[in-house]
Amino acid sequence: MSNFDVIPDFGLSWLNASGPCADIVLSTRVRLARNLQGYPYVAKARASDREAVFNAVRRAARASKLAGAGACILMSNLDPHARRILLERRLVSSDLVGEGRPGPHEAAAVVTVPDEPISIMVNEEDHMRLQSLASGLCIGEAWSLVDRLDEAMGRDLPLAFHPEFGYLTSCPTNTGTGLRASVLVHLPGLVLTKEIDKVLQGLAHMGLTYRGLYGEGSDVEGNFFQISNQTTLGKSEEDLVEHLTRMVETVIQKETQARQILMRDAGPSTENLIWRAYGLLRYARLLTYKDLMELLSGVRLGVSLKLLPGPPVYTLNRMMVFSQAAHLDQAARRELSRPERQAHRAGYVRRVLSHENEPPTSGPGG
Amino acid sequence: MSEPGRNCEAPGCENPATVHLTQVVDNKSSVHYLCAPCAEAKGISPMAPSNVDVSDFMFQLGETTPSPQESARDPCTFCGLTFDNFKESGRLGCPHCYTSFEASLRRLLNRIHGATRHVGKVYLPPDPAGADLSRRLDGLRRRLQRAVEVEDFERAAVLRDQILEIEPAGKR
Numbered sequence: 001m002s003n004f005d006v007i008p009d010f011g012l013s014w015l016n017a018s019g020p021c022a023d024i025v026l027s028t029r030v031r032l033a034r035n036l037q038g039y040p041y042v043a044k045a046r047a048s049d050r051e052a053v054f055n056a057v058r059r060a061a062r063a064s065k066l067a068g069a070g071a072c073i074l075m076s077n078l079d080p081h082a083r084r085i086l087l088e089r090r091l092v093s094s095d096l097v098g099e100g101r102p103g104p105h106e107a108a109a110v111v112t113v114p115d116e117p118i119s120i121m122v123n124e125e126d127h128m129r130l131q132s133l134a135s136g137l138c139i140g141e142a143w144s145l146v147d148r149l150d151e152a153m154g155r156d157l158p159l160a161f162h163p164e165f166g167y168l169t170s171c172p173t174n175t176g177t178g179l180r181a182s183v184l185v186h187l188p189g190l191v192l193t194k195e196i197d198k199v200l201q202g203l204a205h206m207g208l209t210y211r212g213l214y215g216e217g218s219d220v221e222g223n224f225f226q227i228s229n230q231t232t233l234g235k236s237e238e239d240l241v242e243h244l245t246r247m248v249e250t251v252i253q254k255e256t257q258a259r260q261i262l263m264r265d266a267g268p269s270t271e272n273l274i275w276r277a278y279g280l281l282r283y284a285r286l287l288t289y290k291d292l293m294e295l296l297s298g299v300r301l302g303v304s305l306k307l308l309p310g311p312p313v314y315t316l317n318r319m320m321v322f323s324q325a326a327h328l329d330q331a332a333r334r335e336l337s338r339p340e341r342q343a344h345r346a347g348y349v350r351r352v353l354s355h356e357n358e359p360p361t362s363g364p365g366g
Numbered sequence: 367m368s369e370p371g372r373n374c375e376a377p378g379c380e381n382p383a384t385v386h387l388t389q390v391v392d393n394k395s396s397v398h399y400l401c402a403p404c405a406e407a408k409g410i411s412p413m414a415p416s417n418v419d420v421s422d423f424m425f426q427l428g429e430t431t432p433s434p435q436e437s438a439r440d441p442c443t444f445c446g447l448t449f450d451n452f453k454e455s456g457r458l459g460c461p462h463c464y465t466s467f468e469a470s471l472r473r474l475l476n477r478i479h480g481a482t483r484h485v486g487k488v489y490l491p492p493d494p495a496g497a498d499l500s501r502r503l504d505g506l507r508r509r510l511q512r513a514v515e516v517e518d519f520e521r522a523a524v525l526r527d528q529i530l531e532i533e534p535a536g537k538r
Contacts, residue, residue, distance in 0.1 A: 035461055040445045044459035125457070144521070147487075151528075159489050160461030163501060165475065166484025168461040172474055173423045175464075177486040234481020238512060238521065 012089060013117050015317040019136015023304040023313050024252050026184040026224065027090075030142040030241075031131035032150050033169040033178035035160040041170040042123050047106040053127045054107035056157060061111045061120065064152035070113045075104035081335070084326035086110070090133065096124045118145050120153070125170050126178075128153065137248060139181050143241045166233060176233030179240055183248050184213065188223040188301045189258030190251075192270070199254055200225075206247055207231055222293030222320075227251065259305060274302035282353050286342040292323055292349065311356040323348055374401035424456055426477045433469035442466035490532070499532055 014027040035041065036056060039049050054074075061067040075083055075097055083097040083104070091110060098104035111120040121129040130149050132142040160168040166176040174180065190196040200210055209230040212219045227248060229240050262270045277298025281287075287295075300316050302308035321327060323345045329335050332344055372383040381401035432449045441448045447459030449467055458464070464471055475482045488505030491498055506529045513522040 037461060040460040041458060043455065043457050044445045044447060140518075144524075150487075154489055154492075156492060158491055161489035161491075162461075162464055162484075164483055165464060165471075166486060167489065168464050170457045171423070172458070172471060173478055175475060176479065176481075176484045179486075231479040231481075233475055233479035233484055236486040236509060236512065238509060238516075238518070240486075242516065 012318075012321070014090070014133045014135050015314065015321060016135050017313040017317055019134060019138050021252055022136040023300070024186055024255060025137040025248070026186060026317060027133060027135055028138050028142050028181070028183050029090075029131060029133045030139060030146050030179065030181045031129050032146055033126040033167065033174045033180075034128040034130060034150065034153070035168060035170070036127050037158040037160050039127065042105060042125060042127070043170065045123075050105060050107035050123050054109055054122050057111065057120065057122045057128055057153070058109075060153050060156035063156055064149075066116070066149055066152045067111060067113045067118075067120070070111050070119075072109055072111045075108040075110075076106065081326055081329060085330060088321060088324040088326050091119060092121060093124060093129075096121050113149070116145060117142075118149050120149070126174070137183060137245070137252075139183065139241050139245045139248075143179075143181065143237060147237070174232050176231075177235075177237050177240065179232055179237050180228055181241055181244050182211075182226045182228035183244065184224055184226050185248065185251060185255070186222075186224055186297065186300055187251070187255050188297050189255045189262055191223050192262055192273075193258045195254070195258055199251060203227060203247060203251070204230075206243070208244065208247055221290060222297040224293075224297075259301070263305065270301075271307055274298050274305075274307050278302065278308060278353075281349050283350070284346045286339075287323075287346040287349065288342055289324060289345070292345060293320070296320060311353065315352060315356065319349060319352055372399045374404050375399050376401070376404040376407075379404055423478060427453055427456055427474065430470060430474045430477070432467070433473070436467055436470055440466075503529065503533060 017023075019025070019028070036053055039045065039053050042050065045053070058072050061070055061072070073086075075092075078086070080103075083092070086092045087094060087097050087099070091112075094100070096104065096108050096110065098108070105123055107123050109122040111122065113119060116132075117134045118130070118132045121131065130146050130153065132145045132149075134142050162168055167178040169175050169178055187196060187199075190199055203210065207230050208227055210220075211226045211228070213221055213224050213226065227244070229244055232240070235243075277295040281292070281295045281299060284291075296316055296319060299308060299311075300313070303310065303313060303316065322331075325336075325341055328341050328344045328348065331348065332340075336344055373379075374381045374383045375398060379401060381403070383399035384402050384405075430453070436449060439448050439450060442459055442463045443466060444462035445459035447463055449470060452458055452463070452467070472482050485508070486505075487509075488502045490502045494502070506525055510522055510525040510529065513519070513525055
């Protein structure tokens, strides 16, 4: 089991619920795809190309004021379990850790930056993925941070840039700005009032798209939708960021309205759903991750509507991360079987909830 | 989806048209009327329209054919990737692929993004030539103007500093 002391805040600062609208917006991520001139992209690269890219990026990061004191972690130096932990904390992508392949690519790495929620994935689909991951709705701030990191790295590294097409990337869906900004929002109100499809269609018309918790190809679990810009070319970074911010603010407004409608028109059944979710989490003996996410969604809604006095949003966020497979294995100090994990997950959740203040035995309406 | 009174437009077919297909190619839309078997033969399934996501990148890529001057089998002169390889994986081999397949990629980029010209940040290489500097300055000025328009003064200050860093002293 690995020690992640070298990673600032153990890579968990995005969970701390300190950002704006943290009860609805879990986190904001902004990433820039960048490539070095003169090297093939990762899919076509030989081991020596990847090594050279890794060394150049590490050198540039060390020379920069912003990332100079950062840690550089090679995926091949971590055991599969440790890689999985980083993935579950959303610090690296499944491509970087080599999910679905025998292992990670040679010289695949992550560079972390002290005191700032930014990092660089090296030798992922692109040579560099500069990214900022922070709590709440803060797209503009996250973009400013990543922009600074980009300026610092670009000062030393010859990047692939085309006068017409902009930054050149491995996949043409990222060409231009290379910017993908995404916001992870919790939308149970819109799901329960069956308004969600309309909202998602509206987003698609506005050039935005949605995914699940872990990005491309992942399912929506626990009513968490990751909303992001679909196009990267033909608009400036600032315009992309502003447009997404405005659209997410509209979605938050619609979610808030949906919650008010739920309470007005279906108060008792909404309250019932929330308390049942709490009760199941508090006493269940076996939980799959999918079950857990659904139930946490109900509890999160209850806390946000002040129908439940606790636990705080931060605790709910932590439960989402620490009840995943690798984190449960880490706590048990061994690899658990699937049924064992369900029991450990339920046990962990019971312990967390029993440490929180015990909510009153009946709801505000009961 | 059905269009009463119309027959399938496929050559030699006189079945009633039950599929009404609107296609948008290069920003021009065209409407087609087909019967179910002819639509299926063309790979259009009226029973499962949701399975075809027209915004899907691989779908767009599948529809892209190399331009006449770029053969599907001619490899990129730097990394050896062919356009056929690219269509299979959806990933280019190196930055030079954008030059090797420029015409085809310009069309694909237009399909994906609705644009081909980058208007964002302009990269300044470590060892910039005169043209790099003037492109960078143009880009910074454009972004500064926009930041002022939307009253993002914090960003405007950052951009102004970046302009001052490279603008020739006499032009200030």
